[in-house]
Amino acid sequence: MRAALNRNVSSKVSFLSTVGGTSLELERIPPTKAERERLRALSADIVASWSCEGLPAEIKQHNGLRLKAQELVSRVKADPSFVGWTMVTILSEVWRYRIASAAAGQRLLLLPDCPLAREPVKEKNCPSVCGPSCGLGTIWSAAHDNGWVVDSTRSAATAIGSLMSGQYQGILGVARLKDLEKAYGMLPAFSFPVAAVPYQHLDESEVKGCSCDVALLNAGIDVEWVLSLLGVAGGSPGPVGDYLPLLREASELFSETSIAKLADRFHLGEGFGSSFSVGQTKSFEPISSLSVTGNLAGEFLGRGGKFLRPFVTLAAYDSLCADLSKQKNVSGSKPVGRETARAAAVSIEIFHKASLVHDDIEDGDVVRYGRPTVHVEHGIPAAINIGDYLVGAGYRLIAGLEGPASLRSDLLKILADAHVRLARGQGAELWWREADNEVTSAESLEIYGLKTSPAFEAAVAMGIRLAGLQPHDLLQVSRYSLHVGTGFQVLNDLKDWQGDLENDRRVAGDVLGGRPTVMWALALENLDDRGREELLRIKAACSTQQSDTSEETAAAIQTAKKLYRSAGVFSKAAEIVANERQLAADAIRDCDYSSLREVLEFLLDLAVPQQAIDDLLVAESDA
Template sequence: MRLYDKRIEDYDNEIAMILRKDQINTNLGNALPQTPEKLKQIRDLIRDYAAETEIVPPLQESEVIFHSGELIKMHPELFLYQKLLAVMINNFAWQNIVAGIPFNRRILLLPKCFSHADCPAKFDELGLLCEQCGRCDLADIISRADDLGYHTIVSEGTTSASVLLSSGQVECVIGVGCLHSFERSFPLAVKEAVPSIAIPLYNNDCKDSKVDEIWLNEVLANRKESNWNGWIDLDQLKKSVKSWFSKEKLQEFFDYTDDTVDIAINWIEKDGKRWRPLMMTAVYDALMGKSGEYNETIQKLAVSIECFHKASLVHDDIADDDDQRYGKPSLHKEYDVPVALNVGDLIVGYGYQMIAESGAKHIKSLLKVASRAHRDLSLGQGEELLWRSNGKLLSREEIIRIFSNKTSPAFEVALQFGAIQANAGSDVVDVISEYSTALGIAYQINDDLDDFKQNEIASGFNTVQPSMISCILNEKYPDKMNEWRRNQNSDILKWDETKAAMQEAEEMLADYKHKAMKSLCKLSNPNLKILLTRLLNRIVPE
């Protein structure tokens, strides 16, 4: 059993107090040994600890706190070095993956304060252009890194590194900086799941900065084969997935000529983010090792997932009487309700047919996942439709249940299909289920917030379907909400009242994103953990 599988809330109270004492005395935990020997001693302690503990990147803050606490329990003298411990533990988690990344796919990010106070060098859009004047150690470090093939940047902040990372030219960052800067950048590194190693400066005063060059050189030169196959390029993968939804490809898969089939194909081909087939394929890649080549089995399973999604949109648009979808007439407006209902049902049928004809290894398991999600979606939709007819004010528990049934299963089907096809074990399947539930709820709350932000008036919430904001307003102002529902009078609720409810919903959104991230702590596959971390922040951005 992995040590941090137990709940953080159950940690020993004494350690929890120790780890939070720096809130009282900001000098505690900020210390840094001033000799290479002492730094290596601490690194060796972490290495020995990690030899008996599974540490899988990317680490969440809760995981770093846990491991730091365990080390302090065993070595109380390390209490003075809390923040250094956090950096080193995170380094250790990433070191094997970083070692597997070629030098020319790495960034060395150096701080400006490394340069001499009278440095004559100029800056371009990426950072300082060292003139190799010899006044400081910067030139020697840059030369060593350049000889290995690194992209070297001397700059304040991480903007320049982010530019290179987003370009796809590099995959990881070796960063040198003060402990304070690492503390600020940690949330960003977690969000993007960037393989990274941090080497702290001996001092934090931003002048005459020095670093343990023995440690830095050791990290820079570390290169060995690993099971790291590189980041899954979601943008490139999206292009591959999109090609499976061309009219020609869908006609090939559906293998039937008919006017109703043509309507169905045109509907499936229409715009959309195609998150679900993308997620399925990405999970498959993460578990199997990315290949960039996908046989008909993977393509048909991906199309089946999109069929279920597109059919639900047809039915949703009818239930909500929406005029448009993707900026064009919704299907029941383009034709009529009976035609749209029939086409939606046809698309569901084709979804199951794609699974049956896919040639997948575990068709029984796939059908079980798909049918259960179909059932849950209908239950969630049913609860929402009944809410519309009875005029009842929903509680948070009820609306979360609707979100769990309506939105989460669609994500779970996609993720589970990829995992099942990759022969994942029950441990992965269980994590995906927990992750999907939190992701679906977070996605729906975020969608609600987007609706309200676009309107910025009290009448902005959707009267056709329940939202978390309207639910919070129900709790706070039940009389006003009842009157609003009866009279549709936008003057009853003030915008400040609605805005306060939105802020509360934003806190709930953050909480469910945290739950999704926390569920990943149980994964032992770093490729999958990295992917699901990045997907969460793509699907539910800040």
């Protein structure tokens, strides 16, 4: 099927002429999700029927696509005004596999602003979202993690031009029908890989009082459908749509209202989660000085991120509860109530955010979640104090959970163990930065295991314990988490070197500035004496640069990249990621609890997607 549909079909018929002279702006989007799903299913079936012989000649003729769409609409006795939407859906099915074959960084996703977004973002190429649980934000995160470049639908015309110039190999656009008409009118039909999810603009009166989920559905944006396209095109085999409600629930735990309620329930301190504008000057403080630390800590807790750790805890808890309900004579304690599980899930994110505040200081990072880091915004002393406050709030939350004392003791042990190992890993990295001798690749992987894996392990282990079992009695949680965390970190290191380093020197500068990454270690281990000397000279030169935007630094980074490639660093690192993924999969293969195993497989696909590994290996083989 893919081979047949991936052929470039020569055609002089444009998208506009294909619709038979009828403006898509006059067409309508099916108003209900059920109608949209029915027409999508028929579109997928008809495209599948073309897999052997390729696109029928009549489809490429004037009015051919419109006639086929009319046939499908008539078959389900739908409104004839849905024909334009169905045409776009058929075209998207034609191209989805071609887009799937595009390399990471060469797939472009265009997203609109959320109908509930209060104000546009400053960056013209970024879509606006309504908050941490925004469906469009979920799409953005999934796309970003699977190698997509994300831009605003406002840039659709420019993006189409980039496709024609070869900058991108495929585009998926979530756009209004009239915008699709303007942008796609530039293209010969069936000749360029473009998929789309049309939606309709909603007036302010139409979204008043609606939740984000309802507003997006009313606009015709089915988040699960967009995620499924990303899953196919991005190669993520995990059933993202199945976990979407839980992903949203985890995000909503960190809304301002939810944080304030939790703070009141568990006595997390005066001001924690209350409304506060960080832009206020000190001459007019809206809160007392005794409340400011708790307020800033609560604000940072809900500021941003994927909230993946609380999702993992809740997913492990829910899935294991479902598995246990099907079995008899299971040893262990009773599961806690779900509200208790939700509160415990918040604690893992609190500890994570505390570590970020401190790590940003130690690593010298200046941006987090698109804003200045806490120490840049409020100063290092205040930031240290905010991080410490979050640590205390996390332990206070656990101490106040309902349930037997043994439960709280077990959860505290899980979190304290993760806390100690994380500090050991960060301490090892800080020590190596100052050491004269260089870290080996084996040592760097051990540091990764200490820095990244404890958070994964704690999130899974907490969910298992909340469901009533002891993690060590169930499966090899530690081994699974070690390999997921290590693979995740090495993959991130690899991603740092993808794309245009001219516009992202900071990350590469960190690598060259002495952070003990496995890629740096692999380079030193595999270069000859001359290459090692040159790489060490580059490191010394970068560490003395006053500005990370200098032309000298940019040139040094490009030279380092060539040295990395000559030493086979990128391919070796990709092989490490593939091996870590396999070891993680092996660790859970014998898990007797099928629902829990599916959650852990989904987490593995999310953290270390196979497609990302394949993309990197292909890129290196072509280099």
